[in-house]
Amino acid sequence: MSKDKLAKSRDILRLFEKGGFEAYIVGGTVRDLAMGSPFGDVDIATSAKPMDIASLFPEAKKVGGDPLCTFVIPQDGWTVEITPLQGEVLSEDLSRRDFTINAMALDRFGDLYDPFGGMEDLVNKVLRFTGSPRERIEEDPVRCIRLFRFASTLREFEVSHSSMNAVRESLSLFKDVPLERIGKEIYKALRGSPFTFLKLLEDTGFLASTLPCVYALRGVPQDPQFHPEGDVYEHTRLCLRYAEKITKRCDVRAAALFHDIAKPYTMKEEEERLRFIGHEKEGGTLARDIMGQWAWPSYFVKNVSSLVRWHMVPLVSTAPKRIPRLYLEYGKAWLDGLFLLSYIDISSSNRDYSKWIENRQIALSCLFKLSEDEKLISGRDVMDILKIEEGPEVGRVIFEIYEMMAKGDIRSREDAIDYLKKLNES
Known part of the structure; x- marks a missing residue:
């Protein structure tokens, strides 16, 4: 599957180049490839403008408004997500990404662009904001708890001192954050070490607000x-x-x-x-x-x-x-x-x-x-023998029969039918 994804991604990069545009695989896709981990959706950044992307890929679904929009191309169980470069050149786009390990790019020849030392941080298992931690947090305060989420899912990674200090100083920025975005990070943390996530919230003062x-x-x-x-x-x-x-x-x-x-x-x-x-x-x-x-x-x-x-x-x-x-x-x-x-x-x-x-x-x-024996007795059996209409009473009787079966009081369909007949006579 990974080979198929890469082949499809290279085809897309090639189409952009034929159109006269730069295009790169970026973000978590590059990180996971470098770590040798399975990867899901593929992220591509391009110098093409939104109208150019729409022209090259008419089947893509546009999400969001210009210029911060994404074009989603569904594949077989995964998606390609294409975004215009945020800035004039690739390095400017990468500088705005959250962490150094997510601020790398690959061109269609497999050449790596890593202006912020993301590969070195991967090797040393360090989580670090890209560039100025304060600026990255001011751009999006949710990055504080996203940092904790990455620490919980990348179990052996440690948060750099500068990044942790910046988070501690940014609690006041973590106001009016949409609950859906908080929930998204918590949901993902459950797949890693939720205890680590909770401890980091506690240690940095973010527990009460999160x-x-x-x-x-x-x-x-x-x-x-x-x-x-x-x-x-x-x-x-x-x-x-x-x-x-x-x-x-x-x-x-x-x-x-x-x-x-x-x-x-x-x-x-x-x-x-x-x-x-x-x-x-x-x-x-x-x-x-x-x-x-x-x-x-x-x-x-x-x-x-x-x-x-x-x-x-x-x-x-x-x-x-x-x-x-x-x-x-x-x-x-x-x-x-x-x-x-x-x-x-x-x-x-x-x-x-x-x-x-x-x-x-x-x-x-x-x-x-x-x-x-889940099909031991049916609602139709109950209605026919007790001569009652469809409704809550039918379900109540079926539950009662299965409870008796679980306790061993009813052992066969014949026992269940006999029980219903006795109920009807009483």
Whole structure:
């Protein structure tokens, strides 16, 4: 695939040259090629004006207005994104890019243009703003947390002292930043080391403005019997650190970040003990609203908010009743994620796994019984035997049958039909 992408990209560069224009592969594409990493979309910068690009590539979709526009050419599972040079020459364009490792270019012959030492920084694993850190941040304050995101995804890289100092001095610029852009960086950080991302936010003072819902957990006390690690914030930090060690599932990592965000608003002292009754339900709603403001994908928002909503189920005695319903509503992968999240939660607190083990065994039994027989009974069966119309009652009865099947009370279609007939007679 990479060879195909490069061949297609060279063809595009050649077309620009035939038209009398300069054109280069730039940005993250060059960085990933230099690192030997897989790369996705290909970025091309050209001396051609927007009208010239449109003429050469009529199939391209124009995004944004002149002169800061992009022409997108869809390929098979990836895209080529073409932008006019920002400045009169290539070096001026590269000087405006965020980090030195993203400020390199390749021409169609494979010659590298690297006026800011990006290759040297790649070799030394250093993250550094291109040119003046202050100027790059003033151009786009989101670059502060983008720096942290790169530090989280390029795990062995360190931020240069000058870049870190510039970020610390730029907190006042990080105002009125669109939430969608903040959310985009957080979403990408989940794929790397979200713990590193969180720690950098904390160390530089950006936590309150980037993740206020997590900042609010600082100083919220917990019962030391169940949480010897400390307050809710410390517990969340440990959860995030543990989550990135044991799973690459971004939905579980995000749920680990959010799972206790409602504790500050549900805290009560009862019988000389701190309690957070309903924090999981409130937290699910809060997480859903926050992720919605960040414009995260709807399927991901649903997965994460429901994981937060039900994260206590693997630890309670009512789990045997809940598990079949949750499996039928969300599926096996989600239920596995729920137990993974709960395992992370316990591992970051008092490490009492007894109830988790008991309920995990129930879940495994439920998954085994339901996996082969999901079509044991249909809505039509329920409506015909009970003589009822389509509606919520049909779904309620089907859930009831599958719960009984998970517990072993119903073992076959014949048992299910007999149960429906008894319901009809009662």
